[in-house]
Amino acid sequence: MSRFFLFPILFTWVSHCYADSSEIGKEIYHENCATCHGREMQKPGLAFDLKKFPKNDFQRFQNSVLNGKGGGMPAWRSKLNEDDVQSLWQYVISGSEN
Numbered sequence: 618m619s620r621f622f623l624f625p626i627l628f629t630w631v632s633h634c635y636a637d638s639s640e641i642g643k644e645i646y647h648e649n650c651a652t653c654h655g656r657e658m659q660k661p662g663l664a665f666d667l668k669k670f671p672k673n674d675f676q677r678f679q680n681s682v683l684n685g686k687g688g689g690m691p692a693w694r695s696k697l698n699e700d701d702v703q704s705l706w707q708y709v710i711s712g713s714e715n
């Protein structure tokens with residue numbers, strides 16, 4: 618009998634573990650970044666084109682996201698944690714052109 622209760626719990630747990638972090642990053646991106654950097658990182662307008670961000674420079678990415686940059690890029694330190702930044706990074710490099 619208890620097996621019927623366990624199954625959905627197990628399923629939720631397993632699918633959570635396998636959730637692709639770039640998918641989570643995509644959600645965070647659409648919630649927080651797309652207004653300036655463009656939907657799907659297309660047509661960023663005046664903001665930085667994230668498709669051109671150097672793929673080997675996570676340090677710079679993390680620093681700019683947490684602390685902001687220039688006059689236009691807000692700091693996200695109070696809103697996003699390290700895992701969020703990691704997921705965002707996975708999303709950004711998945712769409713990178715370099």
Ligand code: HEC
Pocket residue numbers: 646649650651652653654663664665667670677678681682686687688689690691693705
């Ligand atoms: C209010 C508009 C705005 C929002 C929202 C925004 N950005 Fe930016 N972002 C900018 C602008 C403008 C720049 C260019 C800053 C500069 O170089 O002076 C920029 C630059 C960047 C850069 C490049 C920094 C560098 O090292 O050159 C990264 C990476 C970045 N944004 C990531 C993000 C992420 C991730 C989010 C969502 C969490 C986000 N941005 C949300 C406006 C925005």
